[in-house]
Amino acid sequence: MELTSYDLKNFFKTVADLMEEEKDYLCELDRKIGDGDHGVTMSIGWQAVNEILDADLKDEEDCGKISVSVGKTFLSAVGSSVGPLYATGLMRGAKSGKKKNVMSEMDLVQYWIAFARGVKERGQAEVGDKTMVDTLEPFANTLEAKYEQTHDFFEAFEHAVNDAEKGMKSTRDIISKKGRSSRLGDRSAGAQDPGATSAFMILSAFQKFAQKRSAQVS
Ligand code: ADP
Ligand code: MG
Numbered sequence: 001m002e003l004t005s006y007d008l009k010n011f012f013k014t015v016a017d018l019m020e021e022e023k024d025y026l027c028e029l030d031r032k033i034g035d036g037d038h039g040v041t042m043s044i045g046w047q048a049v050n051e052i053l054d055a056d057l058k059d060e061e062d063c064g065k066i067s068v069s070v071g072k073t074f075l076s077a078v079g080s081s082v083g084p085l086y087a088t089g090l091m092r093g094a095k096s097g098k099k100k101n102v103m104s105e106m107d108l109v110q111y112w113i114a115f116a117r118g119v120k121e122r123g124q125a126e127v128g129d130k131t132m133v134d135t136l137e138p139f140a141n142t143l144e145a146k147y148e149q150t151h152d153f154f155e156a157f158e159h160a161v162n163d164a165e166k167g168m169k170s171t172r173d174i175i176s177k178k179g180r181s182s183r184l185g186d187r188s189a190g191a192q193d194p195g196a197t198s199a200f201m202i203l204s205a206f207q208k209f210a211q212k213r214s215a216q217v218s
Contacts, residue, residue, distance in 0.1 A: 001153060001214040003108065005061040005101045009053050011209045012070055016050040018205050019043050019198070029194040033181035038194035041080045048077035063097030067111075081179055082195055085119050085132065092118030105153035109143060112160075112206070116140035119199075123178065127167070130176035130188060132195035139164035139203055154211065161200075161207045168192065168200040 003011070019026075019042040026039030052073045060066050071090030075083050096110040097103050103111065116136035125133040142163040146156035171193035176182040181193070 001105055001210060003063075003103045003210070003213060005063050005066055007209075007213055008063050008066055008097070008103070009057060011206060012046075012049055012053055012066075014205055014209055015202055016046040018201060019046040022198070022201060026194050026198055029192055029197055032191035033176065033184055033188045034194060035180060037080060038082070038198065041078055041082055042198055045074040045078040045083065045086070048073050061101040063100050063103050063107075064094040067091070067094035067097055081123075082132075082198075085123050085195075088122040089115040089119040089136075108210070109147045109153065109156065112203070113140045113144055125178040128174060129178040130171045130174045130181060130193045130196070131178050132193070132199040134167045134171045134174075134193065135164045135196040135199040135203070136167075138167040154214070157207050157210065161204050164200050164203050168196045171196045 019039075023039035023043045026042060027036050028039075030036045030038035049070050052069060057066055057069055060069070067090050071087040071094070074090065075087035077083075078086075093111040093115040095114060096107045100107065116139055119136055120133050123131060123133065125131040127134055127137050139160045143156055143160035146159045147153065150156060169192065172191065173189060175186055176184065176188035176193070179195075181188045
């Protein structure tokens with residue numbers, strides 16, 4: 001399986017559609033432990049991305065440039081804490097697509113590992129702080145280890161997304177130590193972290209997108 005620059009743009013469009021569908025749910029999660037805007041934030045950011053995909057990026061074939069532009073667009077459209085976090089992920093991932101109009105399975109594995117680790121580095125959060133890192137770190141570690149072991153992209157990705165889901169769900173029980181929800185202290189326990197949830201949605205959407213793409217080709 002490989003993804004062309006056209007596929008990559010289509011994947012980002014899929015994310016924009018998904019964030020529209022999940023906007024209310026993500027806001028509802030953020031109302032419990034934050035200020036209730038996570039769904040709106042994601043929607044605004046990804047709609048801005050959607051627009052640029054059909055405009056400035058319409059004829060762009062460099063996967064790296066596409067991902068950098070998507071990150072920059074997200075950053076300038078979004079005012080809240082996830083703006084720089086997701087933007088860093090997208091820009092770090094871009095390195096494995098640099099000057100390529102087709103990305104291999106290995107490029108995609110590197111893309112998502114860099115994405116996850118970029119978010120962590122930018123936000124300086126650790127597993128257990130109740131943030132998107134609780135989803136992204138186990139995802140990246142499993143993806144890296146399983147891919148090295150099996151060289152099977154879909155098997156590795158499936159394990160990684162399963163661990164991402166476990167990480168997301170683990171945020172239900174923990175007390176927040178980072179971001180706005182940390183101000184709630186003990187009261188932040190009992191609700192799933194909105195950022196951990198949107199991060200899981202993006203990873204799982206990529207898994208489905210890649211599966212569909214591979215079924216079309218074979
Ligand atoms: P805001 O908190 O500014 O309202 P959002 O509601 O859009 O921003 O996003 C909140 C999410 O951001 C949290 O659920 C959490 O996952 C994530 N987050 C906040 N701070 C950090 C951080 N330092 N590192 C990683 N993720 C963070
Ligand atoms: Mg918020």
